[in-house]
Amino acid sequence: MEPNISFVASLIGDAARASMLTALMGGKALTATELAIEAGITSQTASSHLSKLVDGQLLIVRKQGRHKYFQLKGSDIAQLLEMLLNVTSKITHSKTVTGPSDPRLRQARVCYDHLAGELSVALFNSLVKNAWIEDNGINDSEARLTSTGKACFTELGVDFNILNTSKRPVCKACLDWSERRSHLAGALGQWILNDLFNKGWASKDLDSRAVHFTPAGLKLFAKKYDIPLLLPTHSH
Incomplete structure (x- = not known):
């Protein structure tokens, strides 16, 4: 079977999911509530997005007591996101300052x-x-x-x-x-x-x-x- 690029692209392509994935690039595990705040969405909406990202094998869930924490599945996912940040910056307006403000x-x-x-x-x-x-x-x-x-x-x-x-x-x-x-x-x-x-x-x-x-x-x-x-x- 050929690799399904469109599947991964659709997972990352949603604005809310992209915000949550970027927030996890620091390597730190975050809760659904924290990621909802990062994406500016409700906790219920965040849970739905996070389920898709876990099912799509971009995130893993770590449980500690009653709490669940989410992390990027590996360094290859982080490298993919970093590359997408670079590509996005290149195709935006030339006057845009690259990187974080x-x-x-x-x-x-x-x-x-x-x-x-x-x-x-x-x-x-x-x-x-x-x-x-x-x-x-x-x-x-x-x-x-x-x-x-x-x-x-x-x-x-x-x-x-x-x-x-x-x-x-x-x-x-x-x-x-x-x-x-x-x-x-x-x-x-x-x-x-x-x-x-x-x-x-x-x-x-x-x-x-x-x-x-x-x-x-x-x-x-x-x-x-x-x-x-x-x-x-x-x-x-």
Whole structure:
């Protein structure tokens, strides 16, 4: 049987469902009530939409006690949504500013399980410049980790025996929605984001996908990955 593209497109194509899916790109599980608020619809309408998204295998349901939480089924769904955001921005009016209007989201945000935004693009550029990774310049392609990069990341604490057991690529170059340049995804991109949070250098906003760096954390992040240009942090 041929893949049914129209089925997936129809699920994403509804405005309310698209809003709920975008809200889940932060990787955080949300309730039906929270997603209804995001989409500006009633809880009853949201439940109907969410059932379709679960049946269509775009979302999964996680139950904890009496509560049900919804999440994107996987990183491939998040990557599809990010690509659609890019395509949508390209075909809108040329005077439209690409990416989110919130400067915090433009600077740094969570894209499902990895860092996106200005700082993530600066990180990717530095990794390429220092020959830790190689990128062939094709958007959404698998970037290659070099022997130098593997040695340096191992020194930073990356266990590649664990990373290599994942079905996903270790490195992946993704086109950033706001910057229109590559940022790092894949298992290594996930490790870097988790490392930032574990070290207390940055934290995720409770009410959005924005990642807020502490002044000290931003300096340490730039030093660790040899990022020459420090972008200003934005206050809450």
